Amino acid sequence: MNAKQCQECGDKILGRADKKFCSDGCRNAYNNKLNADANNVVRNINNALRKNRRILETFLTGNEDGKTRVPLKKLSAKGFVFDYITSIYTTKTGSQYRFCYEYGYLKIDDEVYMVVRRDPQNN
Numbered sequence: 001m002n003a004k005q006c007q008e009c010g011d012k013i014l015g016r017a018d019k020k021f022c023s024d025g026c027r028n029a030y031n032n033k034l035n036a037d038a039n040n041v042v043r044n045i046n047n048a049l050r051k052n053r054r055i056l057e058t059f060l061t062g063n064e065d066g067k068t069r070v071p072l073k074k075l076s077a078k079g080f081v082f083d084y085i086t087s088i089y090t091t092k093t094g095s096q097y098r099f100c101y102e103y104g105y106l107k108i109d110d111e112v113y114m115v116v117r118r119d120p121q122n123n
Contacts, residue, residue, distance in 0.1 A: 007021060056103035068115050070115050085098040
């Protein structure tokens with residue numbers, strides 16, 4: 001009877017007949033290599049979303065009203081990427097707020113955006 005070999009390191013496998021890896025470490029290493037491309041895409045998108053959220057948050061820090069107008073130049077200068085959002089909220093009048101988690105923005109005109117914070121009680 002041939003001894004099975006670990007799919008990651010090639011060491012001999014002891015234990016169950018259907019076992020593919022010699023240890024949890026080898027199993028994790030194998031699966032991390034297998035999923036590396038997909039993980040990089042997800043990681044990059046999540047990083048962009050978190051950065052967008054932080055940027056929007058900075059404009060509302062200390063603002064009790066929960067909304068403010070921000071020039072497009074200021075958003076762009078901080079590195080805001082308009083391609084990454086978590087949701088869209090459409091008002092009764094048809095205006096569309098784009099959100100990065102609880103912070104959102106509405107295009108007022110070509111040069112100005114309204115930045116808002118969604119009340120977590122009214123999701």
